Structures are given as structure tokens and as C-alpha cells.
Amino acid sequence: MDxxxxxxxxxxxxxxxxxxxxxxxxxxxxxxxxxAVLNVxxxxxxxxxxxxxxxxxxxxxxxxxxxxxxxxxxxGLAANILWLPTSPLRAxxxxxxxxxxxxxxxxxxxRRRSARCE
Numbered sequence: 001m002d003x004x005x006x007x008x009x010x011x012x013x014x015x016x017x018x019x020x021x022x023x024x025x026x027x028x029x030x031x032x033x034x035x036a037v038l039n040v041x042x043x044x045x046x047x048x049x050x051x052x053x054x055x056x057x058x059x060x061x062x063x064x065x066x067x068x069x070x071x072x073x074x075x076g077l078a079a080n081i082l083w084l085p086t087s088p089l090r091a092x093x094x095x096x097x098x099x100x101x102x103x104x105x106x107x108x109x110x111r112r113r114s115a116r117c118e
Contacts (some may be wrong), residue, residue: 003032003037004024004027004028004032005024007027007037007040007041007044008020008023008024008027010040010041010044010045010048011023011044011047011048012047012048012051014051015047015051027040054108054111057104057107058104060100061100061101061103061104062100064096064099064100065096065097065098065100065101067096068093068096068097069097071093071096072090072093072094072096072097075089075093077089077090077093078090078093078094
């Protein structure tokens with residue numbers, strides 16, 4: 001696979017279907033310096049992340065929550081996943097385990113509301 005096709009393939013399918021041929025033609029007419037290739041690759045990855053924003057946020061919430069729970073277990077702050085925040089440190093650990101899910105719920109509700117308004 002040549003470099004231009006690879007750079008176009010880094011973008012989401014919907015974007016490629018709409019702009020792929022025109023973008024490939026633009027890249028053919030452009031001097032592909034390492035900085036230009038990196039820029040196109042980063043932008044393509046950014047578009048992919050935005051296209052799957054819900055999935056990315058779900059995975060991030062899971063990772064942060066699990067990491068917080070493991071850290072709390074290793075630090076002896078909690079005997080299980082559900083514990084009472086009897087000290088500021090335990091409250092912070094509980095917030096780290098539960099907080100990402102609250103943020104995800106708020107984000108999903110805001111997105112649902114904005115979708116209804118459109």
C-alpha cells in the first residue's frame with residue numbers, strides 16, 4: 001500500500017467516502033514531508049476518535065475506574081469495591097472509582113438532549 005492510500009485509510013470510512021478521492025489528489029500534489037505525514041496521521045486518528053467518542057469515553061471510564069479500585073485495594077483503603085468514605089483519602093479513592101461513570105452518564109444525557117433538539 002503506498003503512502004497516500006495509507007494516509008487516506010487512517011481516516012474514518014464516512015470521511016473517506018466523502019472526501020477520500022479529493023484528499024488523495026491533494027496529497028499527490030503536496031510535498032509529503034515527515035511533518036506533513038505526521039500531521040495527516042494525527043488528524044486522521046483524531047477524526048476516528050471523534051467518530052467513536054462514546055466508545056473511547058466508555059473505555060477511558062473503565063480504565064480509570066479499575067485503576068482507582070486496584071490502587072485503593074493495594075493501599076489498603078478498601079476491602080472490596082463498595083466501601084464507605086470514612087477518610088478523605090478513602091473518599092478520593094471512591095471518587096476515582098465511581099466518578100468516571102458519573103461523567104460518562106452526564107455526557108450521554110447531554111448528547112441525547114442535543115440530538116433531540118436537532
